[in-house]
Amino acid sequence: MSTVSRRFYRPSTFLIAGALAVGLLGAAMPAQATAEVPATTIPPAVVTIAATPAATKVSFVAALTPAQVATVRAAALRAAAARAAAVRAAAIRATAARALRARTTAVRLASSKIGSRYVAGRAGPTKFDCSGLTQFVVRHATGRLLPHYSRTQWRATARVARKNLRPGDLVFFFGRGAHHVGIYIGNGRMVSASNPRAGVKIELVFSGWYGSRYSGAGRLI
Structure with a gap:
């Protein structure tokens, strides 16, 4: 009685053999045709931004x-x-x-001094001459210190045409012996320290006594 020898194979042996067989079959079969997909041209800027989150x-x-x-x-x-x-x-x-x-403050402040006394050489707070009143008003409205005399105030201000006058401008009178300055408050009127008899009051700029003596206006505001 013949003896049949039995051989035992591990599972891994079958797996290796199967893989080899598939490889051989694949090598023997012709390659399948593949469709070519046209290449997409991506702008360099897009590539740069996509590849680098913090693109410069x-x-x-x-x-x-x-x-x-x-x-x-x-x-x-x-x-x-x-x-x-x-x-x-x-x-x-x-x-x-x-x-x-500043212009509103100048008009309000000048108007508040109506009725104050005229005293030569004084610049407030309760007694004024004409250039002392304008000096006081300008200093408190703008912080700028003007000289105390009308001629020097004239030289310190920019000229303004009559048609362009604004409240807060200075109006000057030098004609026919006048030597005067006031604060323009609009509508052809000014507040000025006129003389010891009248004190600080509202006057007409372009008519009456001052009208014929008007020399011009100056602006600081």
Whole structure:
């Protein structure tokens, strides 16, 4: 009686053999045809931004065409000009608001001194001569110290045409022997320290005694 020898194979042996068989079959079979997908051209700028989360402006601009660079620069210049214009407009508005407050203060303060006594050489707070009153009002309305005499105040102020007069301007009178200055309060009127008899009062600028002696106006506010 013959003896049949039994051989035992491990499972891994079958797996290796199967893999080899599949490899041989794959080598023997012709390769399957594959459709070619056209390559997509990605702009360098997009590649740079996608590959680098913190893409720099230099990398982006370098990838633009000359026309695109010109467009970006023009837009940047327009934005900068708009910002500068906004800053200038805000500064102008602020200056105008300060001037309006100062003129309003000047008129209010000058009006509050109506009835005060005229005393030569005095500049307030209760007694004034003409240039002392304007000095007092300007100092408290603007913080600027004017000299005490009408001639020097004339030289210290910017000339203003009659049609452009605003409340708070100084009005001067030098004609026909006059030597006088007052605070313009609008509607052709001024507050001034006229003389010891009249004291501080409202006077007409362009008519009456002062009308023929009007020399001009000056502005500090």
